[in-house]
Amino acid sequence: MDMYQHFRKEEHPFIDQVVSWREDVALKYQRRLSDFLDPREQKIVKAVMGNDADLIYQLEGGAENSERKRAVIAPDYEQIDKEDFQLILLQAEYPVKFVTMEHRDVLGAFMSLGIRREKIGDVVVKDGIIQLTAAAEISDYIKMNLTGIKRSTVDFKEVPWADRIESDETWTKRETTVSSLRLDVIVKEIYGMSRKKAGLFIEGGHVKVNFRTVDDGAFSLEPGDLISLKGKGRSRLDEVTGQTKKDKYKIMTARLN
Template sequence: MDIYQHFREEERPFIDQVLSWREDVELKYQRKLSDFLDPREQLILKTILGNTPDLIYGVFGGKEDTERKRAIIAPEYEVIEEGDYHLTLLEASYPTKFVTLEHRDVLGAFMSLGIKREKLGDLIVQDGKIQIVAASEISDYIKMNLTGVKKSNVQFEEKPMSHLLENSNEWSRKETTVSSLRLDVLLKEIYGMSRKKAGMHIEAKHVKVNFRVVENPAFLLEEGDLLSLRGKGRSRLEEVQGKTKKEKFKVTTAKLN
């Protein structure tokens, strides 16, 4: 089976990476621990490894419902436990009376330290607390070097993973029909704008699909794709249910409130 035909051209490098991990584990009988994977990458990994004999795999990001997770691929005789993923929960507080922090402010502070996004799991900013699930190998670096976000001083401390806050995100779902699965068509439908304006946002690099900027309005979306539009929040194409008699696609979309 040609695995590439099931995925997009731009996903080939990651597919090759997973194939290389699989081969290494098969040849060396040594487990592989990945960096954090986004949901689309997790799907690709599960598709490739799903029917592989002599291997087991798992993904974990602190809780079952976390979005970003590390993966382990191991020989079938091994047992994968939560501690094997080497995750550390870091928490800091900030005064909500004097400063307003958003997800992008905190993520930007991490990036300014030269920390790669792949080393960070889910990030929660709410009720005066910042929590980040990080790869354990960089947790000490974060604690020593990340001491401020915007105008607020912060001090990160390690917490038990059981203290990880529930993500308060709520999604509004909608069933509708669309003429095609083009990116500009779905943006128009989800965010209530003209198709022309949707195209302008795409060409201005305001739109991401699965955490990557997409500049082509004709980009075809697939079930499960996660979208984000700068200043308008996140959404996703949850389900493609087939076509109507008029050849329109019946879809379920969701938008983050």
């Protein structure tokens, strides 16, 4: 299939999975609901589905600006509604005066319960409130078993979508030029360090691209790739806007504040 050439080799198994979903829906005339997909996986779903005349699909994560979303693939004669994505908004409070809570603390608590990341959508931690979008099939398990995060007791309850709070996270964009699109070069540029130090972080397993650890500094990035450097936050390669007369790449990057 021609689409394989547009994606990395390590992404081919997920492409195969989406192709399987599409073929299964077309054969059985039964819709398919996915787990939560990261932005790169969502891009693959869109590429695989294309403009299939016999099927429809939609992505939904609870809000228009949701990062992680579930996909529904269905026969073209059906209608896809928001409730079909089986999303639940859960909320808990913690004493902000006594506990400093971060996004990673909440995710860590989930992982310790054996909950797969794919069952949880976006997480917002703000002003003593934790809100998360979860797959409906695990919401009761979360409410019963996730009773503590760090040193704080928490009690998750379902709340209406009208009560959803927005994250304060903002992205700062910057235009620059780089000699190549290698991971070590981009990390060096975005985080303001030497290429050698960037390479050490990468080789040490401290850098993720699209939520997967990459330990090869020569790894080639593409527009839309999400980068995270342990202890220094998340960033993104937004665009490659052209090349200079000296064959350097003009790029637009963004870093999460």
